[in-house]
Amino acid sequence: MTRLDAVRHEFVECIPETLIQGVVYVSIAYATVAHSCCCGCGNVAYTPLAPGRWALTFDGRSISLDPSIGNWSFPCQSHYWIERNRVHWHAAWTAEKIQKGRARTLQMINKDIERTDGAKSATTAVQTRWRGWFARLRRRFK
Ligand SMILES: [Zn+2]
Numbered sequence: 001m002t003r004l005d006a007v008r009h010e011f012v013e014c015i016p017e018t019l020i021q022g023v024v025y026v027s028i029a030y031a032t033v034a035h036s037c038c039c040g041c042g043n044v045a046y047t048p049l050a051p052g053r054w055a056l057t058f059d060g061r062s063i064s065l066d067p068s069i070g071n072w073s074f075p076c077q078s079h080y081w082i083e084r085n086r087v088h089w090h091a092a093w094t095a096e097k098i099q100k101g102r103a104r105t106l107q108m109i110n111k112d113i114e115r116t117d118g119a120k121s122a123t124t125a126v127q128t129r130w131r132g133w134f135a136r137l138r139r140r141f142k
Contacts, residue, residue: 004038005087009063019044024063024082026056033065038087043074059084 009024015034019025021042024035031049033056036042047054047065057064062085071078079090 002040003087003089004040005089007035007038007082007085007087009058009085015046024065024085026058026063035082037071037074037076037078038069038080038082039071039076039078041074041076041078043071043076045069045071045074061085 004022007022007024009026012025012027013029015025015027015030015032019034019036021036021038021040024033026033033047033049033054034044037045047069049056055066057066063082064084065082068079068081068090081088081090
C-alpha cells in the first residue's frame, strides 16, 4: 500500500462506483465528496458537505477539505488533511512525537481513538474533539 502525499480532484455529477486512488471526487449536485482512502487500503471515505460536517474549498486549481478526514471505521485508522490537493498525515506527526517520548500525550490520543472507534463514525463532535486536541498539542510543542 502506498500512502499518497498528493491527490487530484474531479468534479462529477454522481460519485462513480469505482474510485481511482488519488482522485477526490466532488459532487456539488449531491453535496458529497468521496475518495479512496489515501493510505491505499481501498476503503472509500465519504465526506458529506454540510454545515458542521465538511467544507470544500476550491481555489480554482486545487481543493481543500475541512476538517480532517479520520477513517476510524477502517482498519487502517488513517487520519489526514487534504489541503490544496496535498495530503498531510496526522499519523506521521504523532509518530514523531511518540519518538520524543510523549507517552502521556499518546495515551490520551489513544483513549480518544478508542472512544471514536466505539462510535464507529467520524461525527462532528469527534472531529471537533480532534481539532481541539491537535490545536492544543501544536501549541504545546511549539
Ligand atoms: Zn486506509
